[in-house]
Amino acid sequence: MANLVALSPCAGLLPQTIGAVTIAEVEPGRITAILPFKGQQKAVAETLKTALGVGFPAPGRSEAKAGARMVWVGKGEALLMGADCPDLPGAAFVDQSDAWCVVEIAGEAAEDVLARLVPVDLRAAVFKRGHTVKSLLGHMTASITRTGANAFQIMVFRSMAETLVEELTHAAKGVAARG
Amino acid sequence: MRIPCPICGTRDRREFYYQGAAELLHRPAPDAGDAAWDDYLHNRDNPCGETRDLWFHEAGCGAWLVVTRNTATHEVMGAELAEKVAS
Ligand SMILES: [Zn+2]
Numbered sequence: 001m002a003n004l005v006a007l008s009p010c011a012g013l014l015p016q017t018i019g020a021v022t023i024a025e026v027e028p029g030r031i032t033a034i035l036p037f038k039g040q041q042k043a044v045a046e047t048l049k050t051a052l053g054v055g056f057p058a059p060g061r062s063e064a065k066a067g068a069r070m071v072w073v074g075k076g077e078a079l080l081m082g083a084d085c086p087d088l089p090g091a092a093f094v095d096q097s098d099a100w101c102v103v104e105i106a107g108e109a110a111e112d113v114l115a116r117l118v119p120v121d122l123r124a125a126v127f128k129r130g131h132t133v134k135s136l137l138g139h140m141t142a143s144i145t146r147t148g149a150n151a152f153q154i155m156v157f158r159s160m161a162e163t164l165v166e167e168l169t170h171a172a173k174g175v176a177a178r179g
Numbered sequence: 180m181r182i183p184c185p186i187c188g189t190r191d192r193r194e195f196y197y198q199g200a201a202e203l204l205h206r207p208a209p210d211a212g213d214a215a216w217d218d219y220l221h222n223r224d225n226p227c228g229e230t231r232d233l234w235f236h237e238a239g240c241g242a243w244l245v246v247t248r249n250t251a252t253h254e255v256m257g258a259e260l261a262e263k264v265a266s
Contacts, residue, residue, distance in 0.1 A: 059186045059240065074241040075186055119191035133187070134239050136194060141238045 009101035009161035016169055019176025021107035023168050026153065028102040029067075032085035033094050035077045040090030051086040062132045062145050071132050071155075073143050079155075101161040105168060106151035109175050114152060116171040118144060122152070138167040183258050186240040198233040200224070201245045204265045227251050233261060 008025055015024035036044040036056065045056035053065035057078055062071040068083035079100075085093050105113060114122050120135045121127065122144065132145040140163060143155040156164045180192040200223050207215040224230075228251055234244045243261035248254060 060188075074239075077241070119193060134241075135190070136238045 009158045010103065010165060013162065013165045014103065016165075016172075017107075018169060018172035019107075020109035021105055021113055021172050021175075023103060023105050023165070023172065026102040026104050028097070028100065029082040030080075030084055030095065031097045031100055032080045033073075033077060033096050034070075034080055034085065034088065034091050035093070036088075036091040041076070043090045044088050047086060047088055047090075048080070052080075052083050054080075057132075060132060062130050064130070071143060071145055073132075073134055079143075099158055100155050101158045101164060103154045103164060103168070104147065104151060105154060106148065108150055109172070110150050110152055112175045113168065113171045114144070116174065117167055118142075120144075122146070124149065137164065140164065140167075180253065180255065182234060182236075182244070182246055182255060184236050184239060184242065184244060185258060185260055186242055187236065190236070190239055194236060194238040195244075196235040196237040198235060198243075201231040201233050201261075201264065203233060204245070204261060229256070234258070 008027065010025040015022060034044065034056070041056055048070070049055045052068045054063040054068050054070045057063050057070050057072040059072055062069060069081045071079045071081060073079050079096070111123055117137045118135055120133050127146055129146050129148060132143060134141065134143055136142065137144070137154065137156065140156050140160050145153045147153050154164065181189050182192060182195055183189045202219070202223070207219050228249055229247065230250050231245055231247050234246050236242050236244060244258045245261050245264045246258045247256040249256065
């Protein structure tokens with residue numbers, strides 16, 4: 001019997017500290033994509049609220065409660081992270097735990113690094129803690145959520161992990177070189 | 180060029196995929212006849228000025244939009260969800 005070793009998407013690539021940012025992989029726990037059926041979003045939100053304390057987030061928003069996080073990722077779709085999904089008769093829900101690469105970029109220069117890669121204004125004045133966008137990071141689609149004053153969670157498809165690390169470290173080196 | 184997605188807000192053009200004229204939303208009835216179907220499938224205006232076309236917010240929310248824009252001035256006048264236009 002082969003002895004299989006589980007590897008995270010960024011194993012061997014992260015963490016890295018470059019200038020005023022640290023880029024580290026996040027172990028997200030279970031991830032479930034939730035897509036409420038037509039007219040069912042309210043009922044789904046109520047079930048989630050009762051079970052986990054988080055509702056179904058509005059576009060561009062995320063909600064967190066005691067380790068469970070709901071992140072809006074598209075029209076009628078959100079990801080439940082860090083908790084098992086309760087039974088949701090009013091929604092399609094599917095386990096995507098191994099499909100995503102989750103990274104945190106934190107530090108004073110985090111905004112400057114992302115400004116080189118993402119065509120959306122992520123400055124704190126307009127993009128506050130809990131705000132999220134689905135946009136591009138370089139040429140990749142990515143989900144980006146502000147998790148703190150100088151911290152962002154970035155999610156891309158697992159197959160893009162190495163490209164994500166390359167893009168982030170390259171941009172971070174550029175920002176650091178400016179001093 | 181920026182497109183005002185009704186869900187995401189105003190976003191850079193690179194987040195969107197262009198499909199073509201919004202006439203695609205007005206599919207003829209199955210028995211409308213060859214002329215109507217030929218027109219639907221193949222004939223497009225090529226306006227100098229205001230036009231309406233379908234864009235997919237591929238790198239954003241995943242919604243199909245009908246965007247109204249001006250081909251002469253490149254002004255983007257607005258965008259609405261295609262599902263609302265079609266229904
Ligand atoms: Zn959008």
